[in-house]
Amino acid sequence: MLTATFRRAIAVSAGVAIFMAASADFSAAQAQDSNVVVIKNFMFSPMSLTIKAGSTVTWKNLDGEPHTVANDAGLFRSGALDQNDTYQFQFDKPGVYKVFCAIHPYMKETITVQ
Ligand SMILES: [Cu+2]
Numbered sequence: 001m002l003t004a005t006f007r008r009a010i011a012v013s014a015g016v017a018i019f020m021a022a023s024a025d026f027s028a029a030q031a032q033d034s035n036v037v038v039i040k041n042f043m044f045s046p047m048s049l050t051i052k053a054g055s056t057v058t059w060k061n062l063d064g065e066p067h068t069v070a071n072d073a074g075l076f077r078s079g080a081l082d083q084n085d086t087y088q089f090q091f092d093k094p095g096v097y098k099v100f101c102a103i104h105p106y107m108k109e110t111i112t113v114q
Helices: 004-033
Strands: 036-040 043-045 048-051 055-061 086-091 095-100 108-113
Parallel strands (some): 036 055, 048 108
Antiparallel strands (some): 036 043, 055 086, 095 108
8 A cells, every 4th residue: 555655756756747748848849939930921931040050940831822942052842832731951051041932933031050
């Protein structure tokens, strides 16, 4: 049989574990948010983004129209993204990367990797 003290110790550990798991989720979500580019109303938002080398950028298309994510220099090129589709690319090298939509070439953004 468990003593009352032992049972309380288990309850406290479980509470701490839940709290720690919740904190970890929160920080992971925050770190990701900063590198998310939303495609909405035929625009990349933000239109310029500065990130650290090694970071991954996630683009998400919120428009009902398909869009793509392509680099001027041909480093990456997504397929057509339908509504709510995402595309990811990891930027390993510092530099300035021009991004556009291959379907609507006037849609542009600049990503600076430090
Ligand atoms: Cu487009």
